Amino acid sequence: MNAASTCVFVDGVAFWSPRLPGWDVASAVLAGAIAAPPGEAHRPAPALLPAAERRRAPDTVALAIEVASRACAAAALAPGELASVFATTHGDLAITDYLCAILLDSPLHTSPTRFHNSVHNAAAGYWCIATGCHAPYTTVSAAEHSFAAGLLEALVQVASQRRPALFVAYDTAASGPLSTLVSSSGLLGVGLVLSPERGLGTVAEVRWSAESRDPARITEALPQNVPLVAGNAIAACLPFFEALAGRPGPVTLAAGPRLALQLVIQ
Amino acid sequence: MRALPLAVSAVTVTSALGAGVAAHAAALRERRGGLRRNDFTATPLETWIGRIAELESASVPDSLARLDCRNNRLAWMALRQDGFLDAVAAARARHGSGRIAVLVGTSTASIGATEEAYRAIAATGAVPPSLREPVLHVAHSLGRFVQDALQLDGVCTTVATACSSSAKVFAQAERYIRAGCADAAIVGGVDTLCGSVLFGFNSLELVSPEPCRPFDVARNGISIGEAGGFALLERDGRGPWMLGYGESSDAHHMSSPHPEGLGARLALRDALASSGLEAIDIGYINLHGTASTRNDEVEAAAVSEIFPASLHAGSTKGWTGHALGAAGFLEAAISLEALRSGRTPGMLNTTSLDAACGPQIRLDPAPLPRPFVLSSSFGFGGSNCVLAFGSERRP
Numbered sequence: 001m002n003a004a005s006t007c008v009f010v011d012g013v014a015f016w017s018p019r020l021p022g023w024d025v026a027s028a029v030l031a032g033a034i035a036a037p038p039g040e041a042h043r044p045a046p047a048l049l050p051a052a053e054r055r056r057a058p059d060t061v062a063l064a065i066e067v068a069s070r071a072c073a074a075a076a077l078a079p080g081e082l083a084s085v086f087a088t089t090h091g092d093l094a095i096t097d098y099l100c101a102i103l104l105d106s107p108l109h110t111s112p113t114r115f116h117n118s119v120h121n122a123a124a125g126y127w128c129i130a131t132g133c134h135a136p137y138t139t140v141s142a143a144e145h146s147f148a149a150g151l152l153e154a155l156v157q158v159a160s161q162r163r164p165a166l167f168v169a170y171d172t173a174a175s176g177p178l179s180t181l182v183s184s185s186g187l188l189g190v191g192l193v194l195s196p197e198r199g200l201g202t203v204a205e206v207r208w209s210a211e212s213r214d215p216a217r218i219t220e221a222l223p224q225n226v227p228l229v230a231g232n233a234i235a236a237c238l239p240f241f242e243a244l245a246g247r248p249g250p251v252t253l254a255a256g257p258r259l260a261l262q263l264v265i266q
Numbered sequence: 267m268r269a270l271p272l273a274v275s276a277v278t279v280t281s282a283l284g285a286g287v288a289a290h291a292a293a294l295r296e297r298r299g300g301l302r303r304n305d306f307t308a309t310p311l312e313t314w315i316g317r318i319a320e321l322e323s324a325s326v327p328d329s330l331a332r333l334d335c336r337n338n339r340l341a342w343m344a345l346r347q348d349g350f351l352d353a354v355a356a357a358r359a360r361h362g363s364g365r366i367a368v369l370v371g372t373s374t375a376s377i378g379a380t381e382e383a384y385r386a387i388a389a390t391g392a393v394p395p396s397l398r399e400p401v402l403h404v405a406h407s408l409g410r411f412v413q414d415a416l417q418l419d420g421v422c423t424t425v426a427t428a429c430s431s432s433a434k435v436f437a438q439a440e441r442y443i444r445a446g447c448a449d450a451a452i453v454g455g456v457d458t459l460c461g462s463v464l465f466g467f468n469s470l471e472l473v474s475p476e477p478c479r480p481f482d483v484a485r486n487g488i489s490i491g492e493a494g495g496f497a498l499l500e501r502d503g504r505g506p507w508m509l510g511y512g513e514s515s516d517a518h519h520m521s522s523p524h525p526e527g528l529g530a531r532l533a534l535r536d537a538l539a540s541s542g543l544e545a546i547d548i549g550y551i552n553l554h555g556t557a558s559t560r561n562d563e564v565e566a567a568a569v570s571e572i573f574p575a576s577l578h579a580g581s582t583k584g585w586t587g588h589a590l591g592a593a594g595f596l597e598a599a600i601s602l603e604a605l606r607s608g609r610t611p612g613m614l615n616t617t618s619l620d621a622a623c624g625p626q627i628r629l630d631p632a633p634l635p636r637p638f639v640l641s642s643s644f645g646f647g648g649s650n651c652v653l654a655f656g657s658e659r660r661p
Binding site: 006089090091096099100101103104107108109110111112115116117118119120121122124125126128129131132133134135136137138139140141142143146149150152153156157159160161162177178180181182183210211212213255256257258259 | 267363364384406407413420425427428438441466468517646647650
């Protein structure tokens, strides 16, 4: 596709999975500096949400808001002004399971709250409500390529609008009969604040280009890291975060069946 | 920031009004609506729907049989109208298959297939082979189907921001082309009727037992419809032109609009600014106008505050119903038809305008006063998008 590469700057990074519940521990483990600590966190408890909402929030919303707020805090940016891109393969699998199941038995008793939380952009909508953000968000999906296609969307927004953007990607576990139709397990959420200019808090520079070809040579995650997020639908994000954690070299991700996203992280 | 104007080189749309642009033009002109009593759900639900009857017997290409479902059948039906496949083939030859982005919007994609799988599992304990393709059960079922059907190899995403989805794809296309990631884009939207959406909107007490009446003083809810359509956008061409867009977030509530229409106003103002237009330049706005009590009240107030009395504005959901994730595209296509025909459609089913409506909101069709139009789409989760189109490249 476009041969010329474009440069953006990473000003904030966030990561959450039950084995790696935060970028501090995740970056140390992904870089091979320490072994993954034993035990698993249950689910994130984003401090941004009032206690009652924190308890009520679906896993997707808690996960997305946790990594979104951590990425903004790491970038020392007030989230209320930031345009954002949210990527998720499945949206809220638990609610999809609920809706399909209740249709079988008692469609007239569908829960209105669960219905409006079923939209693919629920987490993005709650994020804007929680932060008072009137800047636009875009929620994208690209099946097994959702992380890289969403990252490309965010990179294009930063490059074309010349303003910072928040990027969030997340997926949760399939449950009920849905788990026989699609495959995703555990919780995994990641967040990035991307900027067109180098700032005082910049942690990495990313040169990127997207090329239409058979992306056979995509970067593999390190074998010891794969089991830490195995089975989650956005686990393909791992090589990018290994590079941010300090593993040198270019990263190539599949952003589509015939589209390679090439990233050089410094 | 000023948007890069993009030529709308080809457009096609299919809804309860028929297959293709000409069917829509005729139905709008002849004031012939597409709504009928709900005959879609097994459990009775007293409402009217914009149903495309032929979908049950429609098909997808043999090579894409694994992605066969109501939503992708509609996508394929729409792609075959208006010479669209030929226009894409010519664009593929011009630009190369890797340089044409596929950017499509939907709210529920093929969740109807997931509902069907649940029925099968409950009845037989097994998933039938026709429903085993995992991509059928994700939002990107639509994007994957369209990209493969059109034999394209570049950027491809499915936007799912509820009822603004297939408006936002026009904004995406402008960004990808301006950033140099594509030379052209197929934008579009497809949403089809399914149980979860009909009973979901029913649970929110938002569906009307009658054909919807946008902006009517006695309006009592929405009618849900299905639609699919696509456009080819390029840097150069004869036009008409996508001149700009405005996007915003309400930051207020998941299923109710901001009470002062803050997000809607921001999106309307940004659409004007990014296209280099003033409020007085606009001849017609195809409003979101769902016929829900709150949306229409808030939207009418925003329009009367921003635009002069000479504007013609209205909602065409009385003809088609609310096509949800496909509404942004369907109504962009109707706005483009207003530019082409030089006529505004007026409104259907609405007889007595709400007092919140200013002189801009009109019941009757009329000559289009100026060759620039807007199309508004506002979605659950407070996602707003307004598109600006013009017959000419520059105001």
